[in-house]
Amino acid sequence: AQSVTQPDIHITVSEGASLELRCNYSYGATPYLFWYVQSPGQGLQLLLKYFSGDTLVQGIKGFEAEFKRSQSSFNLRKPSVHWSDAAEYFCAVGTSGGSYIPTFGRGTSLIVHP
């Protein structure tokens, strides 16, 4: 079965600084990978996704993520963080067969200091 690890429970950055949130997955074949963001009391919003092709994926709100097969990673990046980016971020992995339900990581809480 597939699994997802987000090693950082909390990340604190200053507004304007760059951001990288880590995600490692475990799955034998090529996975489908997602990043979601959740603002307090809200549902999850899809930021970006990787299915195949170019390993650098662009998403909404200025986010990007890079799929690195050799490291089983799909880290989320943003060059300059805004205060409104403060939220919970979830990485998820889906598989090419069997269940169509993605597996979610535990999430990383992003705190942005002014």
Added chain:
Amino acid sequence: KAGVTQTPRYLIKTRGQQVTLSCSPISGHRSVSWYQQTPGQGLQFLFEYFSETQRNKGNFPGRFSGRQFSNSRSEMNVSTLELGDSALYLCASSPGTSGGHHEQYFGPGTRLTVT
């Protein structure tokens, strides 16, 4: 396209009661999944319905049940509520087929408080 809608948004119930939550998926989506989110356990998968049939099920007791209607709208029911059922219940909509690549779109959730 309209997004995923969930009703009600907030609910307060007493232990032992039952509750029904509703989810309307994105038009054309045939899969509806339900998740329970709590600070301690994170996001936990409850079950998924596709074309009115439960296709996947998480590891929750039988008190948690669901159904899906022919228009893809879904309801979940929790009977004999316990304090530990207090959570944000999220519904996610997806095309549900291989072409959809498991991409899920979430509703705003229903905040259930059990007292």
